Amino acid sequence: MRVLHVVTGLASGGAERQLQLLLRHLPERHSCEVATLTNPGTVAEALRAEGVVVHHLAMRGNRDLTVLPRLTRLIRSGGYRLVHTHLYRAGLYGRLAARLAGVRTVVATEHSLHAELIEGRRATVGVRALYLLAERLGTTTIAVSRQVAGTLDAWGVPPHRVHLLPNGVEAARYTLPTASRAAVRQTVRTDLGLPQQAWVVGAVGRLVPGKRFEVLVDTLAELAALAGDHPALREPWLLLVGAGPEREALVRRAERLGVRGRLVCPGEREDVPELLVAMDVLAAPSTEETFGLTVLEGLAAGLPVRYSACPALDELGPEAAPEAALVPSDPACYTAALCELWSRRSTALPQPPAVAHYDIARIAEELGRLYDTLAAGEPPPAPRDGRDRPRTAVPS
Known part of the structure; x- marks a missing residue:
């Protein structure tokens, strides 16, 4: 399956490095490319060195709407069956572009969400409203912790749309x-x-x-x-x-x-x-x-x-x-x-x-299975609302 990951930037931050690890360990049946809206930094260089195609869309600012048609054309011409977005700005533009390009399976990972903050910016009423509008354009939102899943619930994202899949370490x-x-x-x-x-x-x-x-x-x-x-x-x-x-x-x-x-x-x-x-x-x-x-x-x-x-x-x-x-x-x-x-x-x-417990090889394998399930039109397994215990025991 061809998958396009859309990310706001590729400087060496936690979400960006996590994306690099996931691409390194995802099952080979998924062929992944990356589109960065801005700032193709050190992680972009590392991804290209590992053979991953990285597209730079040269977005000039948060309100640069010209990136939307460029991203839509990229998704349409690339023949991707699934689009996976990372970080707030990429989630807004990536979900909409995927829908405009005719891709029906759209996943977003929520890496940094607090009750009053999203990626360090104030979660104002307007920011939350825009976030919820964009979220409805996706298929599933992945929360990297129970804390994030609980915040999504408090913001009004229905629990059945949230899947808990933690970050991983290599x-x-x-x-x-x-x-x-x-x-x-x-x-x-x-x-x-x-x-x-x-x-x-x-x-x-x-x-x-x-x-x-x-x-x-x-x-x-x-x-x-x-x-x-x-x-x-x-x-x-x-x-x-x-x-x-x-x-x-x-x-x-x-x-x-x-x-x-x-x-x-x-x-x-x-x-x-x-x-x-x-x-x-x-x-x-x-x-x-x-x-x-x-x-x-x-x-x-x-x-x-x-x-x-x-x-x-x-x-x-x-x-x-x-x-x-x-x-x-x-x-x-x-x-x-x-x-x-x-x-x-x-x-x-x-x-x-x-x-x-958080080994990236296990996390990436589970993400691959989630891709398969969603692309087949099936609901994600075991929806998570952030209030239950981890699904697997800590290894002894």
Whole structure:
């Protein structure tokens, strides 16, 4: 089956990286291409390197209606049987273009939806009304967590139109033999200018206000002060992976606090698994997550994780990720939580059951079956409303 994925942009964000993983693992019976409305960034480059056709529609802004006929022509000429949209703007234009092109099976994944926010923008009455109008043009809306499914329900999307299918992590990609891990760790630290013996707190994500990375900059300053009183502790550093409008503000904050020399910001990167190996702990102070993929990636890489929001783990019991701990999103709490880990020897932890539960290979196989079911005109199996328990037990 020919499938076109329509996405707002292809910078290295969580939804974009998730799309890349799904395309890598979807069953071969589905032939997929991607159309990006704007910003064909690093994920577009990576997809093309993996042999995926990426169409750039050169949309100039949210109200650039000229993209609609271009997208409609692409869908009509491409012979796609199913269109799958990702993110708000792509959902608006992609669903309508699919219908205009005569494609009757239209799926949308809702990656980032809160009661009052959608992808960081205010969910005003107008935004909600437009969202609901577009949603009715689709066949099924996929929620990546029970939290998202519950929000869709509260917004007025009928439960029978919502299917719960979580994000996934490429578990095998993070598994390295001990010797290989040590070599990667040494190489990455050298390339980034990180001292080999430093204690590195890591974070990954878009540098936007909602991620609350300023909490970690403040925490770094507090840890640096503590290190001066305890010479036996390794020198603390912060490795902040990602790009976004908050970068300069975070750097200025670090300068003001006297820790700029211990803050490394390598920008948007595709080698996140290798960068995680260079860390000693992953910290995620965001309180606005709809899934928490970075937390799972840290666990897959064998790191202890301290986080402030992760619906993916909320849906499982504490035994699913014993090395992950919930921490209030403020510097004092993160300082206290990280101090408990500081004197530990940095060895790779085994992947916890949560990683196997969210393995992308299983998620992609289920998505492939959903495509088959919908294309055959059948209703999606086991509609989800976000209020029941996960459909599969956590692997032991």
